[in-house]
Amino acid sequence: MSDTLNHAPADPSSASPPPSTVWKEKQSWLDVLPTPVAMAMLVAIFVAIWQAIHLSGLVSPIILPSPARTGAELITVGANLLSGGFVFKAFLVTAQEVVFGFAMAIVIGVTLGIVVGETHFGERAVMPLIVAIDTMPKIAFAPVFVAWLGFGIASKVALAAFVAIFPIVVGVAAGLHAADENSRMMFRSIGASRWQTLRRLKIPAGLPQFFTGLKIAAIGVVAGAITGEFLGGGRGFGDLIRTAASQLDTARVFALIFYLSLLGLATYWCVVLAERRMVFWRRTNAVAGGGR
Amino acid sequence: MTLSAQATAPAGHSPRPVYQLHGVNKSYAQRNVVALSNVNLTLHQGSFSSVIGSSGCGKSTLLKIMAGLQSPSEGSVMLDGKPVLGPREDIGMMFQQATLLPWLTTLENILLPIEIRSGRHSARAALDKAHTLLELVGLKGFEAVYPGELSGGMAQRAAICRMLIGEPKVILLDEPFSALDEINRDFMNMELQRICLQANATAFLVTHSIAEAVILSDVVHVMSPRPGRFVEAFEIDLLRPRTLDMMTTPEFGAYVHRIRDLLGKGALS
Ligand SMILES: Nc1ncnc2c1ncn2[C@@H]1O[C@H](COP(=O)(O)OP(=O)(O)OP(=O)(O)O)[C@@H](O)[C@H]1O
Numbered sequence: 001m002s003d004t005l006n007h008a009p010a011d012p013s014s015a016s017p018p019p020s021t022v023w024k025e026k027q028s029w030l031d032v033l034p035t036p037v038a039m040a041m042l043v044a045i046f047v048a049i050w051q052a053i054h055l056s057g058l059v060s061p062i063i064l065p066s067p068a069r070t071g072a073e074l075i076t077v078g079a080n081l082l083s084g085g086f087v088f089k090a091f092l093v094t095a096q097e098v099v100f101g102f103a104m105a106i107v108i109g110v111t112l113g114i115v116v117g118e119t120h121f122g123e124r125a126v127m128p129l130i131v132a133i134d135t136m137p138k139i140a141f142a143p144v145f146v147a148w149l150g151f152g153i154a155s156k157v158a159l160a161a162f163v164a165i166f167p168i169v170v171g172v173a174a175g176l177h178a179a180d181e182n183s184r185m186m187f188r189s190i191g192a193s194r195w196q197t198l199r200r201l202k203i204p205a206g207l208p209q210f211f212t213g214l215k216i217a218a219i220g221v222v223a224g225a226i227t228g229e230f231l232g233g234g235r236g237f238g239d240l241i242r243t244a245a246s247q248l249d250t251a252r253v254f255a256l257i258f259y260l261s262l263l264g265l266a267t268y269w270c271v272v273l274a275e276r277r278m279v280f281w282r283r284t285n286a287v288a289g290g291g292r
Numbered sequence: 293m294t295l296s297a298q299a300t301a302p303a304g305h306s307p308r309p310v311y312q313l314h315g316v317n318k319s320y321a322q323r324n325v326v327a328l329s330n331v332n333l334t335l336h337q338g339s340f341s342s343v344i345g346s347s348g349c350g351k352s353t354l355l356k357i358m359a360g361l362q363s364p365s366e367g368s369v370m371l372d373g374k375p376v377l378g379p380r381e382d383i384g385m386m387f388q389q390a391t392l393l394p395w396l397t398t399l400e401n402i403l404l405p406i407e408i409r410s411g412r413h414s415a416r417a418a419l420d421k422a423h424t425l426l427e428l429v430g431l432k433g434f435e436a437v438y439p440g441e442l443s444g445g446m447a448q449r450a451a452i453c454r455m456l457i458g459e460p461k462v463i464l465l466d467e468p469f470s471a472l473d474e475i476n477r478d479f480m481n482m483e484l485q486r487i488c489l490q491a492n493a494t495a496f497l498v499t500h501s502i503a504e505a506v507i508l509s510d511v512v513h514v515m516s517p518r519p520g521r522f523v524e525a526f527e528i529d530l531l532r533p534r535t536l537d538m539m540t541t542p543e544f545g546a547y548v549h550r551i552r553d554l555l556g557k558g559a560l561s
């Protein structure tokens with residue numbers, strides 16, 4: 001039938017093929033840059049400005065040491081850390097505080113979070129109290145913990161945990177509300193008990209929020225441990241930083257802070273790795289959701 | 293050809309009643325809403341009934357009451373001669389969304405009702421049945437796939453398997469395919485008919501689509517809103533198994549026309 005519509009290619013003899021309309025979409029060269037290059041570029045600019053300020057002589061080297069001097073100190077401190085010197089011992093102390101503090105925060109935070117998220121009583125009575133305490137500057141409690149637990153590791157663990165508990169409670173409580181109404185109804189219709197619904201539906205559905213809280217807590221726990229060391233002494237990294245600062249050795253302070261940040265980064269990465277393992281199903285969803 | 297809601301069984305079906313609702317009322321105290329008013333309904337073994345009505349007229353409320361997920365304010369709901377006082381194993385339910393758990397594979401999702409009710413061991417024993425069901429709905433080979441990788445239609449088919457794994461006597465469907473596109477939806481409706489005929493299950497479907505109600509049902513109940521009540525029941529006298537081609541026949545058109553007429557009047561009153 002020649003009179004019906006068809007989608008076959010046009011008769012080649014009738015006309016020349018249509019012109020190609022392939023065109024290049026504009027994109028900023030900054031967006032095209034590979035990520036490592038982009039990051040290295042930013043660091044380079046930062047160091048350049050730093051060096052410029054140093055060369056200008058406007059700022060005393062006691063306040064702002066040169067990049068070269070800081071780099072040298074970075075190597076000295078790093079060598080000491082790797083060879084098991086005093087920096088390494090201090091690192092172990094602080095790492096211990098972070099690990100114990102984080103573990104304690106998770107245990108207490110998850111328990112409180114389940115009470116708040118699962119029970120009406122918790123939501124009405126416990127949550128307002130938690131919010132009230134959360135709005136206080138928790139660091140201000142450091143002297144209290146030192147008075148209660150002494151100058152040893154215990155007072156730092158307590159402060160670190162204290163700082164980290166709240167985001168975990170909020171993450172767990174919010175997560176337990178994440179399962180949608182239809183899934184809950186489905187669970188009821190198949191006769192699931194409250195415990196089964198919690199374990200098989202609400203907890204897995206709440207894991208993404210739980211991990212969001214955990215990431216915030218991972219940052220807070222290091223800050224808590226260091227603050228505890230600043231205010232309560234001990235033999236950790238905080239003490240090294242305080243000593244170096246009191247000797248006006250700013251380059252060393254910078255180097256110590258750099259290695260301290262590695263501790264925070266490591267804690268954060270542990271959480272991210274755990275999240276990837278446990279919330280594996282979310283990435284496929286995110287892809288299905290699409291969009292940038 | 294119309295008959296009152298509590299009238300006799302449609303021709304060609306054994307008259308044994310499965311579901312019996314008498315004088316069911318439901319009001320929500322906090323907002324002073326009467327969602328259901330004096331609903332009487334009898335579903336017969338192996339029949340397919342549907343209920344159609346405007347949005348908010350109480351269809352989902354009715355289904356939840358029938359499933360034992362909510363209590364009526366007044367009235368009685370009996371299934372197989374026993375009162376419905378909570379969720380029961382002989383009721384299978386399906387919702388508008390597939391509600392598959394994204395952290396379980398398709399197979400694990402399908403076995404979930406068994407696992408919840410009678411533990412891991414029984415779930416393992418039901419593996420063969422799960423495979424058979426997956427094959428029945430054309431999901432063979434997707435056992436180990438996570439729901440995030442299934443299309444909407446595939447997810448709903450998995451949800452059908454999950455509903456059927458406990459071999460329910462009655463299945464309650466709340467707009468199960470309304471999230472699907474029309475082509476998929478027609479296809480799924482025919483699948484649903486085939487599955488119900490094969491299992492001789494009693495089915496009750498909530499829908500917004502007149503055509504869907506007519507092509508699937510032996511009886512279509514029409515509800516009117518505020519308060520939600522049954523106004524009329526249409527017996528659909530088309531041959532089984534129904535096919536999509538029947539949707540172009542004049543008989544089909546006549547049913548659709550009469551139901552639409554009634555709904556139009558109901559919306560005005
Ligand atoms: N938990 C509740 N509390 C108070 N009112 C409710 C509740 N659930 C439903 N209602 C009310 O009851 C009425 C019927 O609701 P229902 O969900 O059964 O309607 P529906 O027919 O399923 O509507 P749709 O077709 O939109 O799904 C509505 O007016 C609704 O506002």
Ligand SMILES: [Mg+2]
Pocket residue numbers: 351352353466
């Ligand atoms: Mg509804």
